[in-house]
Amino acid sequence: MMKKFVTRLGLTAGVAALALGGVSGTAQAAQGVGYVGPGYANNPHAVWCVQHLMNDLSRQYGQPTVDEDGVWGPKTLAAVKTFQNRFYATSYNGADGIVGPTTGEYLLTYGDQYYGAGNYCFWYLPSPDATFMPVASTHLD
Template sequence: MFKKYAARAGVVLGAVAMAAGATMGSASAAEGVGYIGTDTTSGSGVWCVQHLANDVARKAGRATVDEDGEWGPKTKAQVVWFQDRLGLKKDGIVGPETGDYLLYFGDQYYGGTGGYCNAKMPSDWRLGAMYVHTRLD
């Protein structure tokens, strides 16, 4: 009887460990992704920047840019605006810090810690559990 309960407990503990590992893995999935705006000028990463920045822009009453997956002057200007609102370096390049904030403040279906864009944008996801007061509030 003890073997039966021990086997069940092992299965349950294994499932819990796998679930915890999957959850923790998604939080750092974007580490090592190249910067967007210099290294990456088109593709799904650029679309994610456009989409998440547009979500923030709509909330702030600002015009949006086309979500075409192509980096251009309007997308760069949107990123500079976003960086300015957060007090970041206004270089128009999406590196880990800007990526963190876009994932944190943008559309959570695509951003957040496990959304589609998490693996497409540079981020080390330092902001996942903290509230940051900005001029976006």
């Protein structure tokens, strides 16, 4: 009887430790997430995430938005470049319109948190393997 109790207690403690470890660590991007932009595969979910998170930020600043259709096109490219120029691009690291780790990090951090941060779009946008805090960059990705 005691052996059965100890076994259940150990199993319960192990499950609890895994659950706590899964939610208490730093939020990191999913491994192997590809860039989004011209010349890339552009998963429709990833493009939608770019469009949605950018639109959320654009609304906050009273800027125009793009259709959230999951299709990479000239309007989405222009919106990404505008976003990059607005938030972190300089003359040294001009906007390239590609959503790599730096742009992905900004979108996930500052865009709609229901989809950003460690939620749905976390699985589709690249970001550094650190945390969802802004990172200094000397070049765009």
